[in-house]
Amino acid sequence: xxxxxxxxxxxxxxxxxxxxxxxxxxxxxxxxxxxxxxxxxxxxxxxxxxxxxxxxxxxxxxxxxxxxxxxxxxxxxxxxxxxxxxxxxxxxxxxxxxxxxxxxxxxxxxxxxxxxxxxxxxxxxxxxxxxxxxxxxxxxxxxxxxxxxxxxxxxxxxxxxxxxxxxxxxxxxxxxxxxxxxxxxxxxxxxxxxxxxxxxxxxxxxxxxxxxxxxxxxxxxxxxxxxxxxxxxxxxxxxxxxxxxxxxxxxxxxxxxxxxxxxxxxxxxxxxxxxxxxxxxxxxxxxxxxxxxxxxxxxxxxxxxxxxxxxxxxxxxxxxxxxxxxxxxxxxxxxxxxxxxx
Amino acid sequence: xxxxxxxxxxxxxxxxxxxxxxxxxxxxxxxxxxxxxxxxxxxxxxxxxxxxxxxxxxxxxxxxxxxxxxxxxxxxxxxxxxxxxxxxxxxxxxxxxxxxxxxxxxxxxxxxxxxxxxxxxxxxxxxxxxxxxxxxxxxxxxxxxxxxxxxxxxxxxxxxxxxxxxxxxxxxxxxxxxxxxxxxxxxxxxxxxxxxxxxxxxxxxxxxxxxxxxxxxxxxxxxxxxxxxxxxxxxxxxxxxxxxxxxxxxxxxxxxxxxxxxxxxxxxxxxxxxxxxxxxxxxxxxxxxxxxxxxxxxxxxxxxxxxxxxxxxxxxxxxxxxxxxxxxxxxxxxxxxxxxxxxxxxxxxxxxxxxxxxxxxxxxxxxxxxxxxxxxxxxxxxxxxxxxxxxxxxxxxxxxxxxxxxxxxxxxxxxxxxxxxxxxxxxxxxxxxxxxx
Numbered sequence: 001x002x003x004x005x006x007x008x009x010x011x012x013x014x015x016x017x018x019x020x021x022x023x024x025x026x027x028x029x030x031x032x033x034x035x036x037x038x039x040x041x042x043x044x045x046x047x048x049x050x051x052x053x054x055x056x057x058x059x060x061x062x063x064x065x066x067x068x069x070x071x072x073x074x075x076x077x078x079x080x081x082x083x084x085x086x087x088x089x090x091x092x093x094x095x096x097x098x099x100x101x102x103x104x105x106x107x108x109x110x111x112x113x114x115x116x117x118x119x120x121x122x123x124x125x126x127x128x129x130x131x132x133x134x135x136x137x138x139x140x141x142x143x144x145x146x147x148x149x150x151x152x153x154x155x156x157x158x159x160x161x162x163x164x165x166x167x168x169x170x171x172x173x174x175x176x177x178x179x180x181x182x183x184x185x186x187x188x189x190x191x192x193x194x195x196x197x198x199x200x201x202x203x204x205x206x207x208x209x210x211x212x213x214x215x216x217x218x219x220x221x222x223x224x225x226x227x228x229x230x231x232x233x234x235x236x237x238x239x240x241x242x243x244x245x246x247x248x249x250x251x252x253x254x255x256x257x258x259x260x261x262x263x264x265x266x267x268x269x270x271x272x273x274x275x276x277x278x279x280x281x282x283x284x285x286x287x288x289x290x291x292x293x294x295x296x297x298x299x300x301x302x303x304x305x306x307x308x309x310x311x312x313x314x315x316x317x318x319x320x321x322x323x324x325x326x327x328x329x330x331x332x333x334x335x336x337x338x339x340x341x342x
Numbered sequence: 343x344x345x346x347x348x349x350x351x352x353x354x355x356x357x358x359x360x361x362x363x364x365x366x367x368x369x370x371x372x373x374x375x376x377x378x379x380x381x382x383x384x385x386x387x388x389x390x391x392x393x394x395x396x397x398x399x400x401x402x403x404x405x406x407x408x409x410x411x412x413x414x415x416x417x418x419x420x421x422x423x424x425x426x427x428x429x430x431x432x433x434x435x436x437x438x439x440x441x442x443x444x445x446x447x448x449x450x451x452x453x454x455x456x457x458x459x460x461x462x463x464x465x466x467x468x469x470x471x472x473x474x475x476x477x478x479x480x481x482x483x484x485x486x487x488x489x490x491x492x493x494x495x496x497x498x499x500x501x502x503x504x505x506x507x508x509x510x511x512x513x514x515x516x517x518x519x520x521x522x523x524x525x526x527x528x529x530x531x532x533x534x535x536x537x538x539x540x541x542x543x544x545x546x547x548x549x550x551x552x553x554x555x556x557x558x559x560x561x562x563x564x565x566x567x568x569x570x571x572x573x574x575x576x577x578x579x580x581x582x583x584x585x586x587x588x589x590x591x592x593x594x595x596x597x598x599x600x601x602x603x604x605x606x607x608x609x610x611x612x613x614x615x616x617x618x619x620x621x622x623x624x625x626x627x628x629x630x631x632x633x634x635x636x637x638x639x640x641x642x643x644x645x646x647x648x649x650x651x652x653x654x655x656x657x658x659x660x661x662x663x664x665x666x667x668x669x670x671x672x673x674x675x676x677x678x679x680x681x682x683x684x685x686x687x688x689x690x691x692x693x694x695x696x697x698x699x700x701x702x703x704x705x706x707x708x709x710x711x712x713x714x715x716x717x718x719x720x721x722x723x724x725x726x727x728x729x730x731x732x733x734x735x736x737x738x739x740x741x742x743x744x745x746x747x748x749x750x751x752x753x754x755x756x757x758x759x760x761x762x763x764x765x766x767x768x769x770x771x772x773x774x775x776x777x778x779x
Contacts, residue, residue, distance in 0.1 A: 095461045
């Protein structure tokens with residue numbers, strides 16, 4: 001229900017989500033985290049003189065957690081549940097009356113022609129942006145981790161687009177991709193190649209928003225990988241080198257395992273932000289050409305809710321997307337968990 | 343401990359409620375009893391105006407407000423930034439309807455007002471206009487009647503525009519054409535080879551916005567000129583042989599390279615890359631400034647087949663009668679002859695009053711800007727848009743998509759038949775039950 005806005009607060013919120021999944025590692029003792037307020041009473045074997053201290057600890061914990069919990073409940077869980085409820089209605093966003101339509105929105109979504117296009121767009125966009133921005137980010141991080149002249153300048157240059165607003169980038173990149181006087185067109189013309197019409201041909205339009213998105217978000221993967229690289233253990237690498245390991249083996253067997261938590265963290269955060277892209281698509285193509293050439297799931301939510309005024313159907317798309325993301329994220333956690341136990 | 347917390351919590355809540363109550367008293371003490379509910383409160387004598395300042399008109403709006411406040415002692419207008427475009431204003435208004443503070447006046451575009459009227463969330467203004475003795479016959483008929491729904495009007499025209507035919511006079515001369523726009527689309531087709539012969543590398547004869555950028559608005563003119571249209575009342579007429587003929591005409595122009603579709607034709611036109619375009623009158627200022635050639639303007643081909651567009655100002659339904667009366671006073675002032683002239687000269691929109699053109703300020707302006715005069719002369723020949731585009735939810739986007747498909751070579755009859763079905767389905771499921779029988 002809140003597609004365009006959630007994205008902006010997204011990266012911060014997602015960071016904390018991931019951190020919280022990490023702190024919920026089961027092998028922590030109850031002593032440290034303590035049961036949630038209102039849960040089971042403290043273990044009976046405790047010496048009595050500590051109980052007032054414990055009580056104070058609990059109150060403190062409650063006080064410290066409360067603001068966050070309240071915000072989470074009000075701004076995340078309540079809308080989530082609301083959205084779920086709306087997905088079973090035909091609400092038109094301004095009508096005071098709502099009627100229940102059961103699963104018909106879901107049936108419509110699964111049977112409609114455009115669903116396939118939208119899902120395919122989302123998958124292509126997500127796979128491309130996650131894959132390319134992460135591998136390119138790592139590559140650049142490796143490169144700029146070396147002692148190179150002027151590397152700080154290059155580092156800032158790579159990170160800078162990440163902090164620019166997506167809408168501004170979307171507008172600026174129209175001048176890059178414009179088929180009549182854009183930069184790309186100019187370069188291609190010098191090579192004697194006619195520029196494709198990025199705005200009228202669906203595949204090229206999707207290519208254009210994907211490239212723009214990668215350019216904007218590359219800096220994020222890059223910076224996180226760079227930080228991880230700087231925290232890696234040089235001695236392991238040296239030991240491997242002395243043992244005669246090739247640089248590819250050292251990269252694969254020594255470095256990558258050390259970067260595993262980072263890769264895991266990035267795979268989730270980058271995936272979530274890619275799936276939720278809205279600003280660039282809105283500014284560049286409005287989901288077009290030919291209606292849904294670059295429409296992804298999030299854009300469809302917006303389109304159905306605010307343009308077609310079918311908040312119920314929009315909520316259905318949002319719910320489907322939420323469930324898919326939930327499954328994907330749980331799967332990612334499982335895979336990474338298994339890997340780290342090897 | 344649990345008890346203490348709960349009591350403390352409840353106590354805190356009561357405190358908060360008390361403060362809120364006081365605040366409500368302070369705000370509403372002099373307002374007429376309004377049956378509670380956040381939406382109905384409001385400060386007496388304060389008119390809250392939610393606008394996106396169409397055409398970057400914020401300074402003009404502020405100036406008009408100042409004049410209004412000077413002329414109406416006791417009334418204050420608070421101008422609120424309610425979004426960057428019409429859709430955002432509509433979203434904010436929707437949020438307010440769900441339980442926030444309602445404004446007194448809200449900007450509603452041709453595409454957004456109807457849903458609010460249909461759901462009884464903006465008020466019919468005819469009685470208010472009569473009480474305030476506003477002469478509605480002075481409003482340009484097509485513009486005023488755009489807000490007509492079951493014999494009631496739901497808004498006053500404010501920032502209104504129409505498409506205009508822009509042509510490059512230098513290229514026209516080179517092609518050996520008369521210095522005017524084509525009478526109809528057949529004449530344009532006859533001219534096309536001459537225009538093409540005069541074109542240089544990378545130039546195109548005609549450029550039109552694509553389906554994501556309101557091609558559905560411009561194409562209405564072509565459909566009407568061929569005797570077709572998107573709908574008659576609520577019945578979609580895409581499959582009408584004449585509408586299909588118009589679609590095939592567009593496709594033909596695309597196939598032989600006469601027309602090219604673009605995100606923003608005005609940019610290419612200003613850069614000299616297109617010999618002519620159909621664009622909103624709102625772009626006139628920008629084009630005149632950017633173009634390095636002589637810009638000509640003309641009526642759209644097909645005399646009298648020009649759609650209107652833009653936004654009006656509406657008043658919410660669920661506010662007190664006193665607030666409604668004040669709000670009406672303000673919107674009538676905002677759109678009176680003198681102010682519509684001030685507003686339109688600053689923005690490029692159309693004056694919404696017939697008598698506006700007789701004012702000395704406007705006469706002088708038009709003398710200096712003959713191209714602006716074309717737009718105003720055309721205003722008398724405008725026609726209200728088809729329901730299937732403006733009144734059916736998602737109509738513009740739906741038709742735009744279909745036209746993109748046509749432009750890219752798909753079978754016109756098939757695409758238009760699909761549009762008929764989809765439009766009918768949207769009408770049946772989202773509009774029909776809410777219409778007065």
